[in-house]
Amino acid sequence: MARKRFRDVKGASLGRPLSGYDSRTGGFGRARGDGSRLVIGLLVAASLGVITIDAAADESSPIDPARAVVGGLVGPVEATTSGIVRPMRETIAYLNANDELRADVARLSAQNSQLRSQVEKTPLDRNRLEELDGLTRTANKTGYAMVAARVVGMGPMQSFSRTVTIDAGTSSGIRQDMTVLNNDGLVGRVMSATRSTASVLLVLDTDSVVGGRLGTNNEIGFLRGRGVTSDRGRLDLDLMDNTVVPAKGDVVVTWGSQNGKPYVAGVPIGKVESVYSTPRELAKQAVIDPFVDFTALDVVGVVVPRDTDGDRLVINGTGGDR
């Protein structure tokens, strides 16, 4: 009966006192006015509409301009906020580091004595080292040109995707489908770029597929992200040739796509952690432990064409850090 009475009251916000009006109806007593129901219905329909429009479009979604506008507005705010909290981030990292350092000291002193015994073999290794050095120099000469950027935002895992925002965008020459890497290896690829920021899809994401090549036998395969970042994310490698069994510890590098889009060739991704086969599939699958620590991403490099002219310094392979 009470329900009936309230149903006749139009609008939800007529300033009726809130306490005590529905104490007997067990919490579900508030019957909403028709206006409220209409608004909610419209909003649900609008959400479903946006989802349909965006999901139906495959290449260029009509939502993309809206994404660009919001990205252009929100991106710089993210960058500023991230800059403000950076000292805090470093303090937390410092505190965490203190604990880790103690463990490191123990581990390193053990390693040190081990290394001392190896020093005796040095002259033998020196020749090999020189060769390697030469190779590195060549790699440097043919190396890629990069624009350095900082990670300013990280997509929440609640969205079940692994994405980050970086603080460089089209004004620095960054476009869609460029390779993103850091000192350790492959990070991901640029999904979209606004003027001052870009969104990067990490290789960990379940939607990310990277062509990979095994370091020892050049076998190619596809790496898929598992989407999880429980401490360290993992990737799954499916090899094309199902007779090949990857060796544990084998390094996987990118195989490279046409024109280096979205991935340039030869970037280290990770090493084989374990190999397993499923009865359902013939091919062996390998679990890859990526070199990059995705929970502590900070400075990354975006591979750009050599002649890029933007508002940021382009680091060329010849004299760069890599």
Place this chain on the structure above:
Amino acid sequence: MTLSRTGLVGAVILLAVIMQVAVFNLVAVNGVVPNLALVVVVAASIARGPQLGAVVGFTAGLLIDLAPPADHVAGRWALALVIVAVLAGRVRGDARRSPLAGLTTVAVCSFVGTSLFALSGVVLGDHALPAQEMVQVIGIALLWDLVIAPFALPPLIALFDRTRSAELAY
């Protein structure tokens, strides 16, 4: 609601979304961060009813969907947060009465919101994880939201109440 009050609500939504992306990753557990936007929507719904809650939910959701570095199909968070607003609006009388009820509302809304988002992902085949991992993420998200709710919910409810009293004056 006057223009300035609308602006205030908009600023709160924007701040919540930015915090989630740029600040909370300091404390992320397995990549899961406190869902402040969801708490804002729950607060709006409790203080002002499901209608305003749904508007706030739609706006906040769409902002999460469109702001970098989001990659999923747009509208998924918008839908989830509108439903959360309706849910919170249904129990708003009880949720105001005791802090415990408020916390419970946040917990239920967090579970429903993240689950709805996960479900829409499964339906659309968009960033769908294995069920077990989704459940893990939903669980951690719920705990995070419970941790921030005691600090965030009362001031947010008070803030949304203020936007209402202004309306009464007109």
